[in-house]
Amino acid sequence: MAGRPEGGAPERGLRQFCLAFLLAALAFLFLSTPASAAKIDDQFRAWLQNDLWPQAKSQGISKTTFDAAFDGIKPNLKLPDLVKPGEKATTPRKQHQAEFGSPGAYFAEKTVRAVTAGGRAREATNARTLASIEKRYGVPGEVLLAIWGRETGFGAAKVPYDAFEVLGTKAFMSTRKDFFRTELLAALEIVERGLAPVGAMKSSWAGALGQPQFMPTSFLKHAVDFDGDGRADIWNSTPDVLASIANYLVHYGWVKGRGWGFEVTVPESVSCSLEGPDQGKKISQWADMGIKRVGGKPFPASELKAEGFLLMPAGRSGPAFVATPNFYVLKQYNTSD
Structure with missing residues (x-):
């Protein structure tokens, strides 16, 4: 009958989704069972002593600092994007970091x-x-x-997280082990140099430290x-x-004396294809195309000869901006596209 699905792609898609969900759930249950967790704990302790410690020692980390950082630490199997030891890492279907999110959500x-x-x-x-x-x-x-x-x-x-628990877990068994290993060694350096005690090393679930959310290398x-x-x-x-x-x-290049940009109105005659960091124009050129600041104020005279970039994070349905290079410095802080 017309208009009623008879099997085919929609049902296959639903079955595939259910299968993927079931496999993910089974993987989590496997990681969470007491026997499996105990085995992973043992593998983690062996990895710390036989793999991580020699490198940490070669980079000037003392045994006192190393042992204090990992005293009582076990892998946190509730963290996202983990890979069971011995299995091949794959890119997760759902990315958790902000840089994989929608720019519209950021605004x-x-x-x-x-x-x-x-x-x-x-x-x-x-x-x-x-x-x-x-x-x-x-x-x-x-x-x-x-x-x-x-x-x-x-x-x-x-x-609330112990940075060494998070970074240690992810360096041992995540989809980005090399990245987190570098950050874990940097966290050990922070303690070794007396920049922060072990007990102060609190992080997010991703290992970012403190109120500015610096990774240890950034710290x-x-x-x-x-x-x-x-x-x-x-x-x-x-x-x-x-x-x-x-x-x-x-x-990362903040230009003193300039802000990050201006909220603007964009006429229909200006194509959305002109936006982006590789299509900069003098702000006077954007103004000549009919782009105006919201509220009617003119662009500052000091900005007219400077470069700006059209930014329309939600297309024509959302706010628009003429951004300065400083905007892209801000993106370096927390990339959101």
Whole structure:
């Protein structure tokens, strides 16, 4: 009968989905059974001593630091993207990192509104600190507040995991073992150098540290002791958190004196195909094409000869922007496309 499926692709697709779901569930159950977990624990301890420790030692990590970091640590089998020892890693169907998400979600009105309100509430409280950081690094306070709010809700989001548990598990049995091995060794270096004690090394489920959500390699490069207490404390010190974010942005090319961009209206005559980081034009050229700032203000005279990029993250159905190169520095912090 017309309009009624009689087997075929839809039903096959449903069966395939159910089979994939069942296999994933069975894999999780296998990893979670006591016997299997005990075996993996033993393999993990052997890997620590026979594989990781020799490399850590060669990189200057003491046995005292190594043993303290992994004291009582077992693989966390509830973390995503794990691969049973001996099996081949495959790219998971669902990616968990923010960089695999939709850019439209990053600009979701509810999210933006919450970050904006939180930033305004903290701007006055931290005005002196923000001014000092901007003077040193050239990054405006509102940018730092936006990143802080977006990453951990201005420090309100819990960062509850033991970094050595997360990084150790993922370096041992994840789909990106080499990446996490590098980060695990960097975490050991943080402790070895006295930059943070083992007990302070709290992370997200992905191993990102503290309120700015720095991976350990980023901590070593960019964490700043801005409050002058002798320690770059990105878990508890607001000045250190904000200055560390600024230092990161400067490292990746933040241009002093420029913002990140302007919200604009784009006429129908301008094609969406003109957007993207490889199609920059002088902002005066965008203006000549009929692109205007939301609210009617002209583009600043200082920006007209500078390069800008059309950004339409949700196509014509969402907001549009003329972004400066600083926008792509921000993307380096938290890539979202």
